[in-house]
Amino acid sequence: xxxKFLNSLFIFIFFVVSIGTAQEAVSxxxxxxxxxxxKIYYEESGTGTPVVLxxxxxxxxxxxxxxxPELAKKYKVIAVDLPGHGRSDYMDTTKVxxxxxxxxxxxxxxxxxxxxxxxxxxxxSGGVITLYLATLRPxxxxxxxxxxxxxxxxxxxxxxxxxxxxxxxxxxIAAHGKEKAxxxxxxxxxxxxLYGDPSFTPDVLSAISAKTLIIHGDNDQxxxxxxxxxxxxxxxxxxxxxxxxxxxxxxxxxxxxxxNETDFIKRTMEFFxxxxxxx
Numbered sequence: 349x350x351x352k353f354l355n356s357l358f359i360f361i362f363f364v365v366s367i368g369t370a371q372e373a374v375s376x377x378x379x380x381x382x383x384x385x386x387k388i389y390y391e392e393s394g395t396g397t398p399v400v401l402x403x404x405x406x407x408x409x410x411x412x413x414x415x416x417p418e419l420a421k422k423y424k425v426i427a428v429d430l431p432g433h434g435r436s437d438y439m440d441t442t443k444v445x446x447x448x449x450x451x452x453x454x455x456x457x458x459x460x461x462x463x464x465x466x467x468x469x470x471x472x473s474g475g476v477i478t479l480y481l482a483t484l485r486p487x488x489x490x491x492x493x494x495x496x497x498x499x500x501x502x503x504x505x506x507x508x509x510x511x512x513x514x515x516x517x518x519x520x521i522a523a524h525g526k527e528k529a530x531x532x533x534x535x536x537x538x539x540x541x542l543y544g545d546p547s548f549t550p551d552v553l554s555a556i557s558a559k560t561l562i563i564h565g566d567n568d569q570x571x572x573x574x575x576x577x578x579x580x581x582x583x584x585x586x587x588x589x590x591x592x593x594x595x596x597x598x599x600x601x602x603x604x605x606x607x608n609e610t611d612f613i614k615r616t617m618e619f620f621x622x623x624x625x626x627x
Contacts, residue, residue: 371525372408372434383456389435390428390457394420399467401427402474406532408434408523418613428454434523445535446545447473451480458488467620469493472597476546482556489558493616496564496597498571499548499579501539505570510540553583560587561619565595588624590615
């Protein structure tokens with residue numbers, strides 16, 4: 349009977365631990381790289397010029413599944429789980445998530461893959477990391493697409509974030525595991541008190557040499573258009589701006605109508621292909 353009890357206890361403990369740590373499965377094209385002691389997960393598809401995809405906060409590389417097949421027809425697509433997300437290791441187990449610190453791991457991954465030139469596309473937090481990469485390693489980034497990115501957090505955004513009292517939903521728990529998903533929410537709420545990450549001033553934005561496409565929803569409450577997209581467009585020298593009508597922040601791409609995904613793929617491919625280059 350005692351042996352049966354121990355067996356039942358083991359099964360119970362395993363079940364509880366599994367609920368806390370279970371996360372999205374590794375894809376058939378998924379790989380891991382150890383960067384400064386951290387395991388970073390990424391997926392590779394296609395051949396050609398490397399296009400690195402960086403998802404928004406709370407998401408994983410799977411955010412890009414609808415777009416990878418088209419991109420992979422011409423490019424080598426590398427979709428990454430950001431540090432602290434999905435199948436990548438925790439970057440920080442405290443309440444602080446620093447985009448600049450996450451950028452260092454992404455740069456490490458790019459160097460690990462021996463890429464000397466990349467195209468880059470990032471959404472929200474991935475867009476912030478895209479801006480950091482374009483400023484810290486201009487030698488690497490030749491083209492950049494920033495979707496719903498932000499250059500700082502104004503007061504009204506901090507108030508929204510401070511009032512964030514949501515718990516992880518079923519999709520987030522399935523993607524990250526319960527423990528990691530709860531930490532991501534804790535770190536997200538702390539953004540309301542975090543200053544200087546990011547803080548892209550005009551002189552820093554003006555130093556970006558990559559050809560840049562800024563995509564922004566016109567009703568983005570977490571990254572207000574006039575304080576972010578228009579400022580980026582004003583100061584990034586070689587930039588294009590696409591304001592999406594009736595577009596928010598967390599819906600991805602920044603449309604309310606999923607049917608517009610075809611348009612998103614078309615326009616981003618045109619930009620990467622050079623069709624939007626200013627003559």
